[in-house]
Amino acid sequence: MYHTHVQPEHDPTEIPFGERPIEDVMRSLWDELLTPGNFRSIQNCSSGRHSVVELEQPRAQYCVGDPLNVLVNTRDYRGTPKAYGGDLILARIHSPELQASASGEVTDLRNGSYHVRFHLFWPGNVQVSVILVHSSEAVQILRRISAHNYDKIIYTGTFYNGSKREESQCGVRLKTDKSLCEYGRKEDAEYYACFPPATLPCNTLRTMRSRNGPVSNLTRDEYQLLSQKHTGIQMRNRFAPVNVSSCPAGTRRPTEKCVAGFGMMSPVPTGYFFKNRWSSSVCQNGNFFSADAISRCLKGKKLKLMGDSTVRQWQERLFGLLKGLKHIKPFDHHYFDLAVDPQLNITVQWKMHGHPFVTGYNMVKDVCGYVYQELDTVAVGDLVVIGVGQHFRPFPLEIFIQRLVNIRKAILRLQARDPQAFIVIKLENTREFSSTMTHLSDWYGYVQNLAQRKVFRDLKVVLVDAWDMTTAANTFAIHPNSMVVSNELSLALSHLCHDT
Template sequence: MQSSEVLPVLPLPSIMVKPPSPRKEMTVADVMLSLREDIPEAPKFKSFMETSSGNQSVTRLEDPGAVFCVGDTLNVLVEMKDFNGKPKTYGGDFILARIHSPELKASASGVVTDLHNGSYRVSFTLFWSGTVQVSVLLIHSAEAVQVLWRERKGSYWKVLFVGTFIKGDQTETSQCGPMLKTTRPLCEYVDKREGEYYACIKPPTLPCSSLNNIKSHNSEGPFLTQDEDRLLERKNIGVQIKNSFPAVQVISCDVTPAKPSEKCLLGKESPIPTGYFYQNRWFSTVCQQAPFLSQDTITKCLTGKRFYLWGDSTIRQWMEYLRTKVEGLTHKDEVGNWLPLRSFNYAKSIALQWKRHNPPWIGSRAVSTKGFVYISRELDDVVLGGGRQDAIVISIGQHFRAFPLEYFIHRLLNIRRAILRLQARSPETMVFIKLENTREFTTPMLRMSDTYGHLQNLAQRKVFKGMRVVIVDAWDMSVAANTFSIHPN
């Protein structure tokens, strides 16, 4: 922000900050090791017909004679079969599940446990009474998961970037990316402290400093076998597994649904599911939640606060929503595609800002290099008031799905270290980490599959575990709502 746009700092009592005790730095290898069990290995299949079929598989109630009360756990067993109808003998399928009551506009996600024998247990907490339907989706077969994981490891070239260099009336283009296969001279854009690297093949005559914008397109391939291609056809993605039982009747049993008694605190670990929808409103199971349903209550909540958002278009969507809900805002946006957005209400001391993250940034439209920032650097430089009047929200991931998981984890660890530095100088600043949400089944699976997003969310939970941050589980919400949209309404 320019100096004229910085809001006044509200006076707060001084706080003694105890320096963090020495600890072993978390590494990319540490995080990858912690995810080892979440990447099961399926035996090589001989034919497509031997792979998991959602249409052939079935779900059963684990306790079909039980009476179900609000607050109980409903366990469903998934018996996976191949396209020949033969039971599977190993796990690794990617399954998402939810319960829902359309007439109540209620829904919640389920917890899937792989029994590693071709069967799965899905556990649902029954949050409301009434007729409850169970929905279990086979997103990808175990065999498809293995193909997707194989094609992600070490691959930086499923998406190609083109940089445009401009100086005066002269324009030149060249290939760019986080890793290039070339022996030609390079323009290298390096942040040594953060260990971040991006490069372009040096243009014929223009200087490296004239890089103006970047856009991307999908490369050819990866090239799969015919059976592997069939695994990733749209008709074999997100297949509803049929239930062997009707909708479940849940009664109150004179039980009052438990409500969280604790306030929402930084660093509080959240269970899964983190909440549920009822009458189209989200109820947290983690902590007390104040309703922010009107423009007036949202404006009052943000009065006297600066709200910094960094990341991709899914967090820009928050910015766009707040602009429709906060009263009296003046917008001071930078002109250009995906450049920073800023909004102010000077009378109420409200400031909102969104900035996109540094490459990779996938998109067919040219994106100015002017607006790219390493979030870790921005966190070091951000203007803070030293108290709870400042809130930071970070959301990255969607643009990293097409690249090796290690690349994403490296970026997360840089952000982790920057958050620790920020909290050392401003311990009352609130930091939120928004996890990825699900996206469309029509997305190019070899580049953007939700399998990749799921693993990246697990990595985020590992990297930020034990820190004084709030995890916003957008994945849990989007599974419960059955949205499968990168920008859900």
């Protein structure tokens, strides 16, 4: 079932998923996700243009704090009602004039219909938007081409020895009976390999770049179904916007301070935008948008950002706000950047996570560090933000889960050294519908976020649900705009400082 950001209740005495075999985590994920019937033709697939959204049990008056329930009835391209579920659906309510929005909780009824529950957080005219990201048939194709397929990304390694330069193909898992140049840590199940270059030894590998590999086991119709034409289609509403009133018994914001440890089991939605400011539905988050407020919070602290470029955006936002931050050379925005404010004693470091990465840029092999290894170098008192996922989407899910398990172990080691360690987990955000769906679909990101919630859910960490924020904001961009990034950063700092 496609529930947005919801996890089933679990027994606190059970063995955490992060301590179980990878196969157990995989099985648990697939058990939660409905597997639909076989793809036959596009005409039999769910169609966003033919499906409809209806208001359930309309009321004469809606108040702030009330639920708003809608029913989605999917139909295929012939207009025939669907009899099974499994579609990837995202839903939001929004009031553009108020710069307000929130996501909805989608429940798959497994009969071609979906129940969507919204929480009314603000007064005014509220619009409902429901998007069919992928039909269940497209989801089935995406799952099939991901399983055990390590060739969707092809790497070219460049080997150097003095003036001599040779290239060779590399990959996460190369299929061959011949000997390979292997790198990484096999004891952690974190490794990759290259075919040996013509004459140079394996230890001369210097840089790697990537390109998309073909997906050979797709028919023409399956490729068509995964094209932008059939992706991210807004469904038609059979009702007008809802007018919401400020009734006396309306919702009041939570009064609890934001603390680490309960985010992975947070309610749906985790918050909402109003006047482009995010309010948490879990805790009383602060207002860390100005340079003064951020400076007071980060003064004397070292912030270590670990992960992909969506985490690097946090550093870029801080660099734009805190005028005292200066780059320390050398830096390269592809894999490492260090900035320091000597007057306020603030350090902000971003480092790209280790292989795999997806980029046409020549990444220096030994510059990017595995997050779980970087965590072992964190000093007591350092602040840590971890954001991984986007570069893992083209690979089989077990590669990502193995990385999460290793990160989890490193987090526990850090917390043993520093019980008050401040650790933020930033979930993946949505990205463009123009992306290559076979490699980078948001369905992969959705499943990877479910995996993060499972592996990390019992840890004392801060959750920044970028998926919820970008769904609410309707951004669908690999690099969300500064409004979203500022709110991600402000929410994280609200767990660290409580004086603004």
